[in-house]
Amino acid sequence: MTAATLERSAPPAQSEAPTPNARRNFSEELLKVEDISLSFGGVKALTNISFDIRKHEIRAIIGPNGAGKSSMLNVINGFYHPQVGTITYKGQARSQMRPHEAAKTGIARTFQNIALFKGMSTLDNIMTGRLLKMRRNFLWQALYWGPALKEELEHREKVEAIIDFLEIQAIRKTPVGRLPYGLQKRVELGRALAMDPELLLLDEPMAGMNVEEKEDMCRFILDVNDEFGTTIALIEHDMGVVMDISDRVVVLDYGRLLADGTPDEVRANQQVIDAYLGVSHD
Amino acid sequence: MDGTAFEFFSIASGFLGGLFVDPFIAFVDRPDKLIQIVSQGLSAGIMYSLVALGFVVIFKASGVFNFAQGIMVVFAGLTVVSLIEIGVPAIFAILLAIVVMGAMAVAIERVVLRPLVNQPGIILFMATIGLAFFLEGFGQTIFGADPKPVPIDALGIPDDKFRVLGDFFRKPVRIYQLDLTALIAGGLMVAAIILFLNRTKIGRALRAVADDNQAALSVGIPLPFIWVVVWTLSGLVAIFAGVMWGAQSQAGFSLAVIALKALPVLILGGFTSVPGAILGGIIIGVTEKLAEFYWRGVLGDGVEQWIGYVIALIILLFRPQGLFGEKIIERV
Ligand SMILES: Nc1ncnc2c1ncn2[C@@H]1O[C@H](COP(=O)(O)OP(=O)(O)O)[C@@H](O)[C@H]1O
Ligand SMILES: [Mg+2]
Numbered sequence: 001m002t003a004a005t006l007e008r009s010a011p012p013a014q015s016e017a018p019t020p021n022a023r024r025n026f027s028e029e030l031l032k033v034e035d036i037s038l039s040f041g042g043v044k045a046l047t048n049i050s051f052d053i054r055k056h057e058i059r060a061i062i063g064p065n066g067a068g069k070s071s072m073l074n075v076i077n078g079f080y081h082p083q084v085g086t087i088t089y090k091g092q093a094r095s096q097m098r099p100h101e102a103a104k105t106g107i108a109r110t111f112q113n114i115a116l117f118k119g120m121s122t123l124d125n126i127m128t129g130r131l132l133k134m135r136r137n138f139l140w141q142a143l144y145w146g147p148a149l150k151e152e153l154e155h156r157e158k159v160e161a162i163i164d165f166l167e168i169q170a171i172r173k174t175p176v177g178r179l180p181y182g183l184q185k186r187v188e189l190g191r192a193l194a195m196d197p198e199l200l201l202l203d204e205p206m207a208g209m210n211v212e213e214k215e216d217m218c219r220f221i222l223d224v225n226d227e228f229g230t231t232i233a234l235i236e237h238d239m240g241v242v243m244d245i246s247d248r249v250v251v252l253d254y255g256r257l258l259a260d261g262t263p264d265e266v267r268a269n270q271q272v273i274d275a276y277l278g279v280s281h282d
Numbered sequence: 283m284d285g286t287a288f289e290f291f292s293i294a295s296g297f298l299g300g301l302f303v304d305p306f307i308a309f310v311d312r313p314d315k316l317i318q319i320v321s322q323g324l325s326a327g328i329m330y331s332l333v334a335l336g337f338v339v340i341f342k343a344s345g346v347f348n349f350a351q352g353i354m355v356v357f358a359g360l361t362v363v364s365l366i367e368i369g370v371p372a373i374f375a376i377l378l379a380i381v382v383m384g385a386m387a388v389a390i391e392r393v394v395l396r397p398l399v400n401q402p403g404i405i406l407f408m409a410t411i412g413l414a415f416f417l418e419g420f421g422q423t424i425f426g427a428d429p430k431p432v433p434i435d436a437l438g439i440p441d442d443k444f445r446v447l448g449d450f451f452r453k454p455v456r457i458y459q460l461d462l463t464a465l466i467a468g469g470l471m472v473a474a475i476i477l478f479l480n481r482t483k484i485g486r487a488l489r490a491v492a493d494d495n496q497a498a499l500s501v502g503i504p505l506p507f508i509w510v511v512v513w514t515l516s517g518l519v520a521i522f523a524g525v526m527w528g529a530q531s532q533a534g535f536s537l538a539v540i541a542l543k544a545l546p547v548l549i550l551g552g553f554t555s556v557p558g559a560i561l562g563g564i565i566i567g568v569t570e571k572l573a574e575f576y577w578r579g580v581l582g583d584g585v586e587q588w589i590g591y592v593i594a595l596i597i598l599l600f601r602p603q604g605l606f607g608e609k610i611i612e613r614v
Binding site for chain 1: 496500
């Protein structure tokens with residue numbers, strides 16, 4: 001499967017959206033990984049992985065446990081540094097990303113094992129997503145309280161909007177450590193959204209959720225993509241969900257890239273059926 | 283047989299009486315003494331609090347138990363004192379010491395912490411032991427091994443005593459200005475640190491790092507910068523503690539034991555709790571002074587030295603996480 005086969009030929013599809021997978025024309029590349037190889041000691045987590053993520057699309061990464069999906073996201077936001085390969089983000093190529101740089105340039109993420117600030121309230125957790133956006137430093141705060149306070153209030157407003165959007169007003173002041181799992185996942189999404197991301201990486205955002213919670217999460221993901229145009233890369237095990245919401249799918253298996261294409265193409269791929277779907281649907 | 287039993291009984295009752303009855307008689311008899319001792323205990327306690335706070339911020343932000351904290355206090359104190367000795371005005375001496383401690387924080391982050399990132403806590407702890415020995419040797423080369431008197435006048439620290447509440451008690455309470463200064467200035471410093479942690483952007487970032495490293499990184503908090511901030515903060519505390527503690531006697535390398543004093547405070551307050559460090563310091567400081575005065579007769583002269591550890595041990599038995607510490611959770 002080459003990139004050319006995936007180009008959508010009919011751009012003016014804005015008005016009538018026949019299938020969710022043809023909602024828009026994704027031609028502009030936001031991120032590209034090339035020949036990425038990553039190993040831990042003797043364990044090869046990723047071998048020669050190349051694919052791209054285009055602006056405004058929802059890109060799914062699927063594969064069995066241990067396939068290297070989380071490692072891939074960790075490479076993209078700079079938690080892991082691959083031994084080989086290049087990462088091109090917004091036209092700038094580099095051999096590795098750094099977490100601070102990733103965050104600054106608009107990459108936000110959530111984690112497979114929820115990583116929240118457990119002692120802080122929902123509000124404070126989401127507020128940390130604004131840290132990089134706060135221009136006034138602490139000396140300024142100490143010397144001249146007014147503008148710093150005004151800025152704080154502006155960020156507060158933004159955070160309140162996210163809280164409304166995610167429908168978590170009732171738990172604004174609750175320490176997140178006390179929240180049920182599904183709500184914690186939602187708060188984590190909120191914190192990532194607070195960063196105004198261009199690229200949102202979601203590692204199994206629906207794992208461990210009941211049907212209703214999954215539906216809510218799907219709706220939030222689609223809304224974020226729709227309303228803010230945020231590009232999303234997500235790892236998900238529920239094939240129904242993947243086929244429903246994603247524009248293109250990457251399939252990994254044992255650290256190798258098995259397939260790359262639209263949900264329909266991937267579903268029809270014999271290798272994928274053998275290696276993954278066949279196992280998953282037995 | 284009867285005789286020894288009686289003897290044992292009388293010794294035991296004398297001991298228990300000395301421990302639990304006599305002090306209260308003394309309280310009632312000389313309340314002025316009690317107030318005076320508590321005020322001394324508070325001023326020593328706030329010093330312990332500050333040193334413990336230096337430990338806590340570093341531990342929270344990087345999981346490092348900083349063995350070098352005590353020698354940092356010495357180093358900082360001697361920097362100020364030596365600069366004043368060679369004729370630098372006190373205010374500049376303090377500002378320069380702040381620069382020195384900041385530079386030290388940057389150097390430690392570069393040379394010690396960054397190469398050891400993601401290593402287990404015990405490795406980092408060993409690294410700080412190495413750091414402690416390095417600072418001691420380096421410090422003795424620069425400052426000389428002999429203790430130096432703290433120029434109290436040049437620093438503008440009042441060193442007198444005054445008497446209050448003369449009308450209430452038989453004898454007025456003697457308050458030392460040095461104690462009072464330590465207490466007030468220390469209290470202000472603690473308040474400033476709490477404000478910094480709770481109200482500023484960096485403080486918020488710091489709490490985030492303390493709570494979850496990975497999540498903090500993902501929202502773009504630069505860890506190396508945070509490490510420099512906490513080590514600098516701990517260096518600022520060291521300057522204050524070095525000067526004020528030194529003012530009580532002299533500034534010299536034996537002051538490093540102040541770190542050992544902070545250990546029971548940390549056990550009492552919990553290694554990760556800021557309020558715990560403050561309250562723990564005050565509890566240990568006051569208890570030490572009370573024990574020194576009222577229990578020396580029954581428990582011996584050294585009671586001030588070890589009573590803090592006994593309290594810490596008792597707390598450890600019932601609450602391993604300390605009075606205020608968070609539940610102990612494995613770092614993963
Ligand atoms: N930090 C790490 N240290 C050592 N091995 C790792 C680390 N992270 C991932 N791996 C290994 O890399 C492989 C891929 O893991 P991962 O990316 O988590 O897979 P997935 O998310 O697809 O389940 C596994 O064999 C895993 O054990
Ligand atoms: Mg995973």
